[in-house]
Amino acid sequence: MAKFLEYQGKEWLAKAGIPVPKGRSASSPEEAQQAAEWIGKSVAVKGQVQAGGRGKAGIVKLVETSSEASAAAAEILVKTVKGLPVRQVLIEEKLAIKKEYYCSFVINNARDARCPMLMFSSEGGMDIESVPEELIFKMNIDPIFGLQIYDAIDFCVRAGIPNKELSKFASFLTKLSQVYKKYDCQTLEINPFVMTEDGSLICADCKMEIDNSSVGRHPEFGIKIARDLPGEVTELDMIGWSIEETDARGTGFLMNMGYDEVSPGYIGYHPIGGGSAMMGLDALNQVGLKPANYADTSGNPVGSKIYRVAKSVLSQPNIDGYLLGGFMMANQEQWHHANAIVKVLWEELPKKPGLPCVLLLCGNREDESMEILRKGLAELMTSDGIGKRIEIYGKEHVTDTKFIGQRLLALAKEYRAEKDAQGK
């Protein structure tokens, strides 16, 4: 899913006519001070990262003056939460809160539902997981007609909203459901939305996630990559996205796994399929090697797409090896992988002579694929050749993560020692 930070989600809510606190984002203490001066009253300074539990992590602070806002921003902007650096803060007016509520719109994947679902609780402002089940009210929403005001009123009655507030709450939830549909959201969670002392309902937080498949319909979002990424978009992520973006012929997924490009022990990682990817990670974890990247070439991709992924994986600097992890038996024609890998290794190994390459390929057309690999790489795989650490395995090791990991480790140690001896 394409995920928005809180301030981005609130901007889209505001554009759709949903009440949000007055505020704006800041990337420095100076900008934070200016924003607080613009608001002209007590403010909340909220660190912006894609992670829950921000209050507990100490990146949400309430302050009275603009100089305090500046100081709070300076404190928050150097923090890292769950591995994610805080790059921005949201400065927004402090609300006079009378009561906090929770609501979210998500997809109900249940077989008898397959539609959006509204969840609501008058116990907002805390982890929804800690709220007793009987205090969370749920309602499926007709995907064609959406949430109608009369359904919303019925729902609010069931949820215990007092009669005099029914219209206000029903209208608020109905508008949010329209936003959910308009922006093709997968999740729209407002926790909390608050009733202020003057009786207004305002979104005090916003978690908005957009369906990846809909991003093409929303150029206004300016989303570079419609993918779940663990952190900020890297150059490798952009390269990976360019491989996928306009080519639907099978999967050619590639993304950075946050390696530092300097430390030893990272492996260019090229699994084939999701199950295979997990087994490949097992293989690496068991021997203390780390994946520099995640990749996946499955769903019978064309050779050119496999080539692009493999070439990008192998282009990563300072890797200690390359693992083509075809664990599990694939239904796709594996000879496309074989052709692509042969081409890539012929091009890349002259730049990284002796790089360990453990190639595990099993499944449909395995015999032909093995023949392509063995024949295509034979000249490189001589004892003093640039491919002297290429090892090719087939179905005999299809689930043997321990063996594959150990072979890769042994070769990587040898390679590292050779590089150290050469002073590289």
Add this chain to the structure above:
Amino acid sequence: MLEIKEKSITISIDTNKCDTCETKACAAACKKYARGLLQIVDGKPSVEHLSAEEVLRLGTECLACEIACKFEGNKALTINIPIAGLDVYLTKRGLQ
């Protein structure tokens, strides 16, 4: 030189080398691994029996012709597969 453009790749064939090629492995590979786009006409690979549109539609970018030509033929065929952003990535790291 014969240039064949598929959806995202360009196949270049130095057809002068094909006269002395005994295997014509490229066409055999194209038939085995893909849709047989490459045919041998007067001893050289050709796609003249197809329109440019048909080449685009039928081309599967399997790369088999290049591998076959390299190891069984006369090393006459190369495929260029551009990767957006990779040159910049490598240049920044002094690896280009």
